[in-house]
Amino acid sequence: MRFMIPEFKAGGPGDAREMTIDVTGREELIRTYRSGLLEDVLPFWLKHAVDREHGGFITSLDRDGSIVDTDKGTWQQGRFTWLLGELYNNVEARDEWLELAKHGAKFMDEHCFDPADGRMWFHVTREGEPLRKRRYGFSESFAAIAYGELFKATGEELYAEKARRTFQGFIDHNLDPKGTVPKFTDVRPLKGLGFPMITIATAQELRDSINLPNAEEWINRSIETIRRDHLKPDIQCVMEAVGSDGEIIDHFDGRTLNPGHAIECAWFILLEGKLRGDDDLVRTGCQMLDWSWARGWDDEHGGILYFVDLEGGPVQEYWHDMKFWWPQAEAIIATLLAFTLTGDPKYAAWHRQVHDWAHRHFPDPGQGEWFGYLHRDGSASSTLKGNLWKGPFHIPRMQLVCWQLLEGFSL
Numbered sequence: 001m002r003f004m005i006p007e008f009k010a011g012g013p014g015d016a017r018e019m020t021i022d023v024t025g026r027e028e029l030i031r032t033y034r035s036g037l038l039e040d041v042l043p044f045w046l047k048h049a050v051d052r053e054h055g056g057f058i059t060s061l062d063r064d065g066s067i068v069d070t071d072k073g074t075w076q077q078g079r080f081t082w083l084l085g086e087l088y089n090n091v092e093a094r095d096e097w098l099e100l101a102k103h104g105a106k107f108m109d110e111h112c113f114d115p116a117d118g119r120m121w122f123h124v125t126r127e128g129e130p131l132r133k134r135r136y137g138f139s140e141s142f143a144a145i146a147y148g149e150l151f152k153a154t155g156e157e158l159y160a161e162k163a164r165r166t167f168q169g170f171i172d173h174n175l176d177p178k179g180t181v182p183k184f185t186d187v188r189p190l191k192g193l194g195f196p197m198i199t200i201a202t203a204q205e206l207r208d209s210i211n212l213p214n215a216e217e218w219i220n221r222s223i224e225t226i227r228r229d230h231l232k233p234d235i236q237c238v239m240e241a242v243g244s245d246g247e248i249i250d251h252f253d254g255r256t257l258n259p260g261h262a263i264e265c266a267w268f269i270l271l272e273g274k275l276r277g278d279d280d281l282v283r284t285g286c287q288m289l290d291w292s293w294a295r296g297w298d299d300e301h302g303g304i305l306y307f308v309d310l311e312g313g314p315v316q317e318y319w320h321d322m323k324f325w326w327p328q329a330e331a332i333i334a335t336l337l338a339f340t341l342t343g344d345p346k347y348a349a350w351h352r353q354v355h356d357w358a359h360r361h362f363p364d365p366g367q368g369e370w371f372g373y374l375h376r377d378g379s380a381s382s383t384l385k386g387n388l389w390k391g392p393f394h395i396p397r398m399q400l401v402c403w404q405l406l407e408g409f410s411l
Helices: 022-047 074-090 095-111 137-153 157-175 192-207 215-230 259-276 279-296 325-344 344-362 394-407
Strands: 067-069 131-133 191-192 241-243
Touching: 022 074, 022 394, 074 095, 074 137, 074 394, 095 137, 137 157, 137 192, 157 192, 191 192, 191 215, 192 215, 192 259, 215 259, 259 279, 259 325, 279 325, 325 344, 325 394
Parallel strands: none
Antiparallel strands: 191 241
């Protein structure tokens, strides 16, 4: 998806009368994101993750790229395939990128779907033998956008059909998870932010790559759900999980907020506002960003906290105050996108704040890529560069999106 910023119009969300990213700063940021993507992060994964023997990608890597575990997560098969297709379609038509995207899709086709029910496995062996299937359908969302980029790159209708079918599988399972043992009983049902927000992002990608016919229907439905059930203006909060009618559940599971998730969702909605020229969507995205930044930014040490409590109390999860790679990456995108759409200098300041903190603590100049897990003070908790959860997705997506935003941002 190509992110080009429209010209600013005084008086609305595009009012740019107060700019705080000057030409020099803009060029510096472009270099940081472009070189970080093409000269650091992507080369790390191309060198260490490609499995030429058994197909697909191995992403459980130590600091130097050595393999820690040969098992493969299907999230990362789809995500890396998507990234390679996205780069081929929107940066440069490099044969290597297209070949490796097809390489990833082939492994998914042959090993990542359960023929019994059509759902995707979450975790397979190096050879592709199934190990685990999760209750959630997010593997399907990442596979769908990967197939979409391959259709856009090749024009082969088979990829478009796979994208449509896999997206529908993602929708169907999340709405009606047949054959899946529920995580909780029906005594206190909860619904999370994850499904509607990932539906928005997946439908946006497929609208661009395969012209998905019902993309806007699913985007509209998901935004409506988020506004109705997860946004709480009276307490200025984006709820991660709510009751079946959108009510706040006064227990650990209901009070636990995930600021990074809410900020990621905010930029999906901001992007939709930009693409449609919809000021109301821009306001909603900014509102979500404002509330989540206020609750999630660590004033003492810097960075976005992983979990916080709705009422400022203790959080059950022991990693609640750690700094993970992906919330910082999503905050970098969201703040820059909010600034380019509104011209509000606070977003430029927040962008510089999170950009500087993340780039001071996460990158590994000695071995490449970023560490994934830091203690609250920014010191490394682990030397891991990848696992079933961390792979070539959040960081390179951030670098690509911010590079595109700044290239299209005329001061």
